[in-house]
Amino acid sequence: MFRRTQINGVNNAVKLFGLCSVCIWTLFIISKHIIHNRPELIQPIDKLEEIPKLSTDADSRNLPLIFIGGHQSSGTGLLRVLLDVHPMVRCGPEPVVTREILRLRPKNRDGQDWLSQSGITQSVLDNAIAGFIVSILKNMGPPADRLCHKDPSSYIYLRYLGELFPKAKFIHAVRDGRGAIMSTIIRRINPTYTSDNIPEALKQWTDYTSQMIEDCQHIGIHRCMTVRYECLVIKPKREIQKILSKIQRDHMLI
Numbered sequence: 023m024f025r026r027t028q029i030n031g032v033n034n035a036v037k038l039f040g041l042c043s044v045c046i047w048t049l050f051i052i053s054k055h056i057i058h059n060r061p062e063l064i065q066p067i068d069k070l071e072e073i074p075k076l077s078t079d080a081d082s083r084n085l086p087l088i089f090i091g092g093h094q095s096s097g098t099g100l101l102r103v104l105l106d107v108h109p110m111v112r113c114g115p116e117p118v119v120t121r122e123i124l125r126l127r128p129k130n131r132d133g134q135d136w137l138s139q140s141g142i143t144q145s146v147l148d149n150a151i152a153g154f155i156v157s158i159l160k161n162m163g164p165p166a167d168r169l170c171h172k173d174p175s176s177y178i179y180l181r182y183l184g185e186l187f188p189k190a191k192f193i194h195a196v197r198d199g200r201g202a203i204m205s206t207i208i209r210r211i212n213p214t215y216t217s218d219n220i221p222e223a224l225k226q227w228t229d230y231t232s233q234m235i236e237d238c239q240h241i242g243i244h245r246c247m248t249v250r251y252e253c254l255v256i257k258p259k260r261e262i263q264k265i266l267s268k269i270q271r272d273h274m275l276i
Contacts, residue, residue, distance in 0.1 A: 082156040083149070084189050088113070088170040088269055091177030092195035093230050094212055095205035097251035101195055102172040104254075104262055113170035114162045120155050120171065124179045127151065152186045168269070177234050184241040191269040194238045197251035199227040 088111065090101050106113040127147065134144060159169045176183065180192065203223045206215050215223045238246040247268050254261045 083152045083187055085156060085187065086168060086269075087156075087159070087187055087190040088168055089176070089180075089183060089187075089190055089192045090170065090172040090195065091174050091180065091192070092234065093197070093202050093227055094174050095202045095209065096174070096195040096197040097249070097254055098172055098174050098195045100251075100254060101193060101249065101265075102170065104258065105170055105265070108266075110167040111170055112163050112166035112168070113172055114159075116173045117155075117158050117162060117171065118173065120158060121173060121176045121178075123151055123154050124176060124182065127179075127182060148186060155186075177237075180234055180237040180246075181240055184237070184245065190245070192238065192241060192246040193265060193269075194234055194246060194248045195251055195254075196231060196235075196248055199224050199231070201251075203227055 088105070090098050090105075090113070092098050102113040105111050137143070137147065155171070156169075159171055174195075177194065180194075183190070184192065203215060203220060206212050207217055207220075207223075214226075235248065238248060247265070249261060249265065
């Protein structure tokens with residue numbers, strides 16, 4: 023019995039010694055690795071001050087953005103392509119998610135009161151929506167001096183966009199209603215427009231375009247301009263020069 027106890031004690035001592043040896047060896051390997059890679063490990067701490075600060079709400083809302091919009095099939099795509107050629111401008115494809123976020127703004131007093139009671143004031147919501155739009159535009163492609171947002175449907179909220187971005191410029195593309203409706207039907211962009219209801223489609227075009235012209239005038243001639251599709255096709259150089267002279271007021275583009 024005594025001999026068995028001695029053997030167990032020796033075995034336990036050997037196991038303990040082995041475990042300690044493994045721990046010491048592990049600590050030695052880890053310490054060696056830390057010392058060897060110390061510059062890389064401490065680099066993020068040393069460079070914390072170099073990390074750019076997040077943009078404030080004011081920074082996002084005061085960017086000199088360019089918005090292109092209008093009725094469907096009115097030349098917004100052509101405008102986007104022509105402006106995208108400029109080395110200081112980036113006009114990417116339609117960021118369709120922005121029109122969805124614009125719908126979050128409450129349209130009636132009851133909705134505003136309900137949000138305010140939850141601590142979400144109109145200012146908080148406006149800053150969040152503006153920040154979302156700017157974040158989408160910045161991350162859709164490489165950096166540029168002037169970011170451009172092209173989405174015909176977003177011009178339903180043209181007046182609101184003018185409030186969100188006080189330093190932005192807006193280009194409203196207008197095309198003859200007959201051509202716009204026919205192109206929309208042929209390309210099957212809007213399922214509500216068909217060859218069987220062209221008069222109704224023309225009425226919708228009139229209402230839609232008239233509202234955007236009114237909103238553009240409300241924003242002001244120094245920030246919002248109307249471009250005729252027909253003129254853009256016939257004399258593209260002249261029209262583009264007019265556009266650039268309008269949007270370069272604060273940032274040289276010509």
